Amino acid sequence: MLNVVAYTAVIAPNGDIRCAPGMADRTAGQAMSSRGRSVDPDRTLVDAATAGNLEAFEDLVRRHQTRLVNYALAIVRDTGEAEDVAQETFIKAYRSLRRFRGESSFKTWLYTIATNTARTALERRGRRARVGDQSLDDESHTLSAGSVPSGLPDAETTLVARDAIDRALAVLPDDLRVAVVLRDVEGLDYKEIAKVTGSPIGTVESRIFRARQRLRTLLLPLRTAQRSLASR
Amino acid sequence: MQCDEAGPLLLRRLEGRLEADEAPRLERHLEQCEACVQTLDAQRRVATILSSRPVAEVPLGFAGRVMANLEPVPGWAGWPGVLDALNWRVWTFRLAPVAAVLIVVASLGFRPTEAAEPMEFSDLVAEWVVEADARGLPAFSLLWQEDVSGDILLEAVLTADPDEPF
Numbered sequence: 001m002l003n004v005v006a007y008t009a010v011i012a013p014n015g016d017i018r019c020a021p022g023m024a025d026r027t028a029g030q031a032m033s034s035r036g037r038s039v040d041p042d043r044t045l046v047d048a049a050t051a052g053n054l055e056a057f058e059d060l061v062r063r064h065q066t067r068l069v070n071y072a073l074a075i076v077r078d079t080g081e082a083e084d085v086a087q088e089t090f091i092k093a094y095r096s097l098r099r100f101r102g103e104s105s106f107k108t109w110l111y112t113i114a115t116n117t118a119r120t121a122l123e124r125r126g127r128r129a130r131v132g133d134q135s136l137d138d139e140s141h142t143l144s145a146g147s148v149p150s151g152l153p154d155a156e157t158t159l160v161a162r163d164a165i166d167r168a169l170a171v172l173p174d175d176l177r178v179a180v181v182l183r184d185v186e187g188l189d190y191k192e193i194a195k196v197t198g199s200p201i202g203t204v205e206s207r208i209f210r211a212r213q214r215l216r217t218l219l220l221p222l223r224t225a226q227r228s229l230a231s232r
Numbered sequence: 233m234q235c236d237e238a239g240p241l242l243l244r245r246l247e248g249r250l251e252a253d254e255a256p257r258l259e260r261h262l263e264q265c266e267a268c269v270q271t272l273d274a275q276r277r278v279a280t281i282l283s284s285r286p287v288a289e290v291p292l293g294f295a296g297r298v299m300a301n302l303e304p305v306p307g308w309a310g311w312p313g314v315l316d317a318l319n320w321r322v323w324t325f326r327l328a329p330v331a332a333v334l335i336v337v338a339s340l341g342f343r344p345t346e347a348a349e350p351m352e353f354s355d356l357v358a359e360w361v362v363e364a365d366a367r368g369l370p371a372f373s374l375l376w377q378e379d380v381s382g383d384i385l386l387e388a389v390l391t392a393d394p395d396e397p398f
Binding site for chain 2: 054057058061062065066069070073074083086087090091094095159161162165166180181183184185187202205206208209212213215216219220
């Protein structure tokens with residue numbers, strides 16, 4: 001069973017979205033070259049791993065394992081399968097290291113492999129991300145203020161919240177879910193998402209917009225419940 | 233501006249990516265369209281909720297299992313595989329047209345040489361006889377003739393009359 005780490009979002013007073021600590025950490029440490037282009041923070045380790053240094057590759061695994069396991073979990077919605085997808089992603093990356101040309105960051109390249117691996121897993125499992133013809137109004141997918149347990153420790157509350165978010169994401173078609181998870185959960189920018197999914201930026205924007213529209217009826221009650229708990 | 237056109241712009245407004253000409257047009261639309269205002273608010277709130285999704289910890293021993301499942305990379309130790317280093321797929325596609333052109337040029341420029349057909353033995357003898365008769369010379373004297381072919385000379389040597397070799 002996966003342990004849950006408490007995680008909160010930060011909203012600016014004017015309502016604009018600020019990166020949550022986790023999202024900020026995802027972009028932290030990205031240095032800028034003298035030409036203003038971001039330098040891949042993994043470049044040194046990637047070069048060493050490509051030359052045969054296994055310890056360097058293990059460092060890369062430890063650096064990116066959390067993001068990949070969580071990303072796979074959001075896509076395939078199964079704990080065991082998420083670990084398999086993440087593991088297979090790293091193995092494929094290791095085998096293809098010499099073909100990695102650095103045209104994108106190593107992180108983006110990993111997400112590309114993970115996305116394709118997750119899609120294959122879903123196809124192999126024979127079911128789509130969208131849960132059949134279930135309506136978005138289905139009460140089982142909404143989380144009203146009354147259904148949120150009160151008086152429970154924070155870890156369990158966040159576990160409930162994460163499960164509710166994942167259940168809502170599961171309703172989306174694959175392409176919408178991948179796009180919105182990469183943007184809002186993983187914090188990739190539109191250019192990176194376009195590379196990962198192999199789609200134009202305009203298509204990525206459209207998918208994210210439509211995904212959020214479909215999630216509003218499922219997730220907004222959750223937000224209300226969280227605020228209700230916070231005010232107690 | 234219609235709501236259909238405003239939709240994609242709402243996303244960019246949320247993230248501060250509107251073009252200079254798009255911002256004022258969208259603001260004017262939002263001043264008149266409550267539905268789009270609510271859509272913008274919903275987009276912001278859903279993104280906030282998703283970004284607050286709790287991070288699950290990685291199962292214990294995950295990195296170790298990954299490393300244990302890595303197979304040795306084929307090729308010399310520390311050296312890249314020849315095909316990988318050459319990125320054979322890329323070069324195959326890039327050089328295929330060149331190879332096709334070379335094949336066409338080679339096929340157009342190839343012509344079988346007109347090698348001398350081997351002569352029958354009797355024809356050799358006949359030619360030698362004609363040669364000898366035409367010059368009125370004994371057979372062996374052909375040895376000292378510069379313009380006599382090797383075949384004729386060979387026949388002359390092999391068939392010369394021992395009584396009249398020259």
